Amino acid sequence: MQMKYLHTMVRVADLDASIAFFALLGLEETRRWDNEAGRFTLVFMAPSGQPECPVELTYNW
Numbered sequence: 474m475q476m477k478y479l480h481t482m483v484r485v486a487d488l489d490a491s492i493a494f495f496a497l498l499g500l501e502e503t504r505r506w507d508n509e510a511g512r513f514t515l516v517f518m519a520p521s522g523q524p525e526c527p528v529e530l531t532y533n534w
Contacts (some may be wrong), residue, residue, distance in 0.1 A: 482529040482531055483529065488530065492516060496518075501520075504516075514531075518530065
């Protein structure tokens with residue numbers, strides 16, 4: 474049986490600073506979802522050319 478890495482979720486207090494930190498590590502934003510009803514934003518960041526291995530930044534407003 475082969476296991477597949479899905480993603481890692483990190484809850485953040487400062488979304489802009491967290492995006493900047495992960496960008497320094499070489500990750501880039503691949504997608505974003507703002508949920509007005511749930512009052513949260515999800516930002517997925519992954520290495521260039523590897524969108525299947527994201528880090529999910531979860532920011533609660």
